[in-house]
Amino acid sequence: MGYRPGRHFLQIPGPTNVPDRILHAIAYPTIDHRSADFADLTNACLEGMKRIFKTTGHVLIFPGSGTGAWESALVNILSAGDKVLAFDGGHFAGLWTRVANNFGVTVDLIPGDWRHGANPHALEAKLRADRGHEIRAVMVVHNETSTCVTTDIAAIRKAIDAAGHPALLMVDTVSSLGSIDYRHDEWGVDVAVAGSQKGLMLPPGMGFNAISAKAIEASRHATLPRSYWRWDEMLDMNRKGFFPYTPSTNLLYGLREAVKLLLEEEGLENVFRRHKRHAEATRRAVRAWGLEIFALNPAEFSSSGTAIVMPDGFNEADLRAVILRHFDMSLGAGLGKLAGKVFRIGHLGSLNDLMLAGTLCGVEMGLELVGVPHRKGGVTEAMAWLTEQAKVSAPQA
Numbered sequence: 243m244g245y246r247p248g249r250h251f252l253q254i255p256g257p258t259n260v261p262d263r264i265l266h267a268i269a270y271p272t273i274d275h276r277s278a279d280f281a282d283l284t285n286a287c288l289e290g291m292k293r294i295f296k297t298t299g300h301v302l303i304f305p306g307s308g309t310g311a312w313e314s315a316l317v318n319i320l321s322a323g324d325k326v327l328a329f330d331g332g333h334f335a336g337l338w339t340r341v342a343n344n345f346g347v348t349v350d351l352i353p354g355d356w357r358h359g360a361n362p363h364a365l366e367a368k369l370r371a372d373r374g375h376e377i378r379a380v381m382v383v384h385n386e387t388s389t390c391v392t393t394d395i396a397a398i399r400k401a402i403d404a405a406g407h408p409a410l411l412m413v414d415t416v417s418s419l420g421s422i423d424y425r426h427d428e429w430g431v432d433v434a435v436a437g438s439q440k441g442l443m444l445p446p447g448m449g450f451n452a453i454s455a456k457a458i459e460a461s462r463h464a465t466l467p468r469s470y471w472r473w474d475e476m477l478d479m480n481r482k483g484f485f486p487y488t489p490s491t492n493l494l495y496g497l498r499e500a501v502k503l504l505l506e507e508e509g510l511e512n513v514f515r516r517h518k519r520h521a522e523a524t525r526r527a528v529r530a531w532g533l534e535i536f537a538l539n540p541a542e543f544s545s546s547g548t549a550i551v552m553p554d555g556f557n558e559a560d561l562r563a564v565i566l567r568h569f570d571m572s573l574g575a576g577l578g579k580l581a582g583k584v585f586r587i588g589h590l591g592s593l594n595d596l597m598l599a600g601t602l603c604g605v606e607m608g609l610e611l612v613g614v615p616h617r618k619g620g621v622t623e624a625m626a627w628l629t630e631q632a633k634v635s636a637p638q639a
């Protein structure tokens with residue numbers, strides 16, 4: 243492959259663009275993970291992640307991916323034969339369910355059409371019917387990356403409380419944390435799952451759990467086999483600033499930098515506003531093209547990505563291949579039963595207005611090249627929205 247000038251546009255909904263400052267931080271020489279300096283690094287990362295999860299409880303950092311953090315959530319609080327509730331909301335919800343099944347956990351799947359978030363009313367009814375309190379936990383995906391539909395986690399919490407049910411609440415925040423407001427303590431979540439490569443703007447390679455006191459208590463009695471993902475050993479070593487085994491030292495350098503960017507320099511609430519602005523600009527472009535947004539409920543539109551329905555007779559894989567070949571941009575594929583049917587624009591992580599405009603230009607040109615029926619002017623609509631937003635928000639000095 244020849245030289246490709248400029249930056250590759252990585253507009254999939256994770257992994258996301260890694261800021262140069264994070265790449266530079268990762269390039270520091272690796273240090274001894276049992277040294278005093280390392281404890282400072284650990285503490286900065288753990289304290290920062292608590293603020294990002296909005297929790298005063300514990301956060302755990304594992305070398306691994308989001309899938310590892312899913313497994314960690316399950317094996318620490320459940321026992322073989324336990325029953326859990328999950329929602330058939332998309333590809334990632336299905337994969338997490340499969341991990342639970344692989345451990346002998348019985349998953350009762352609440353049906354869904356993939357175009358709406360998890361239904362709190364269906365959940366409440368299921369929990370009310372469970373008079374013996376056999377259901378140990380509820381698994382929900384905050385932002386279902388395959389469909390670009392979000393779920394109202396506060397409403398899920400309310401449903402569990404309304405049913406007076408003791409089930410633990412587990413939430414996948416892999417593609418929402420650091421992009422869409424997530425409030426671990428306020429929403430009474432027991433175990434949250436996250437990964438490094440999406441809103442946190444890091445390369446892939448770390449998984450996270452945020453855990454409540456109730457989850458820690460449950461972990462003392464749960465009997466699923468676990469070793470690498472043990473919370474007790476991790477918590478014990480973390481107290482002194484260390485890890486039970488070699489952590490991802492260089493990714494932790496990157497995380498310390500990401501925490502600084504998100505919390506201190508841009509500010510989390512500004513980060514969420516920026517994601518909302520870009521998501522709205524993208525939807526305006528899609529509507530102007532005359533294409534269909536896959537998510538049906540505007541209250542559930544995702545700020546981290548937008549899934550767009552391909553018109554009949556066109557395959558999203560062809561569109562993505564043409565855009566990659568001509569404009570060096572990667573877009574998200576249709577996953578699971580959506581393969582061939584939807585493509586996704588990732589607009590999360592380190593992204594500014596012009597990067598988004600460039601992304602939408604690439605899509606509009608790609609639609610033309612592939613001959614997908616559409617109207618021109620999506621990019622113009624997005625520009626108009628971004629311009630309006632620039633007028634009402636004073637630029638940072």
Ligand SMILES: *Cc1c(COP(=O)(O)O)cnc(C)c1O
Nearest residue numbers: 307308309334385387416417437
């Ligand atoms: C990306 C993603 C995952 C999987 O994470 P990996 O790091 O690929 O293991 C899980 N859940 C959601 C919602 C995701 O977007």
